Amino acid sequence: MIEGELGSFLRARREAVQPEEVGLPRGERRRTPGLRRAELATLAGISVEYLTRLEQGRDRRPSTQVVAAVADALRLDADDRLHLHHLVALSQGTGLVCARGCPEQEEVPAGLLALLDRLEPTPAVVVRRHAELAAWTDAFDGLVRPLGMLDGEAPQLLHYAFADPRSRTAVPDWAAFADALVRWVHLQGGPDTAQLVGALAASLGPEFSTRYDARPTGEPDLGLGAVLHPEVGLVRLTSEVLLARDGLTVAVLLPADGAAQAALDRLAGWVPGALRRISS
Structure with missing residues (x-):
């Protein structure tokens, strides 16, 4: 469902970033692919608890500053950043696409x-x-x-x-x-x-x-x-x-x-x- 897309996207991008890419040691016993939540939270300057709420879809109204900080920490490219802002808008019901699903027309108008x-x-x-x-x-x-x-x-x-x-x-x-x-x-x-x-x-x-x-x-x-x-x-x-x-x-x-x-x-x-x- 669309409400989970924001969190799923953040989690997928976090798991795609290797610690060496952001100047962190890999260390031993790393079971998580990519960055740990705590590592991303530190890089973005937010709490682990807040990042967890975002990824679990329990907070769908992050501020512009938080979105920018997370995007910077994940080193998102222009397409990823645009997509992230689309998902934030959708999660708040303000996107161009219907946040609760668009009614389908039987016939093309x-x-x-x-x-x-x-x-x-x-x-x-x-x-x-x-x-x-x-x-x-x-x-x-x-x-x-x-x-x-x-x-x-x-x-x-x-x-x-x-x-x-x-x-x-x-x-x-x-x-x-x-x-x-x-x-x-x-x-x-x-x-x-x-x-x-x-x-x-x-x-x-x-x-x-x-x-x-x-x-x-x-x-x-x-x-x-x-x-x-x-x-x-x-x-x-x-x-x-x-x-x-x-x-x-x-x-x-x-x-x-x-x-x-x-x-x-x-x-x-x-x-x-x-x-x-x-x-x-």
Whole structure:
């Protein structure tokens, strides 16, 4: 559940820092991976009791100063710091993502479908909280359908990434793709997240579970920095993610270079005109 994400993230990052990295001796009989709570508390200038409350989810309103001190002590990079602030906001019910879960729309609102229509011939897709694809442009269809990404009545990117072997070839940076989708689940969490993650772990196996426990961080993104299309070859992409409403997000894929623009232009000429959409 989302209330435990802040503590779980802090604990995971603490266990990933080795004492030598922060100038502490390793010593003997160290059973804890990474830093002990007492070591992190000392480095951050807070009490062990308070750090314990944070990690156990019993205190979800740390001050800005405490968050900054812990981030400095853990030597978090920019993505980790941004993710930490997202989680603090979510734990307090003030984040952009619904802290108690977003209501799911059965149908994609007409306004979002009109937006997709206006975005043609740009690859764009409406994504649900659990990385299900709800509606997309013709350009997106032409770009990813040959990769197997839209197979089935309700395409689901997590299953495509972790259970469909075609994804390893279709997405050259598969690791970034997988991490981005796991991050998507973390950032769009709600009361049903624990149940969802349990089901995904059972169906997708330890590769998903390991990545989920590692808590990859950063901005919401689908991780499609490039795809290998059977007709036009490698297409490099950048993305813009727009938080919409009711658990829906719009992701827009833009060409990263002239070759990608030319490839997308060619694909747009092959695809007939009609928005694809599905119901949940």
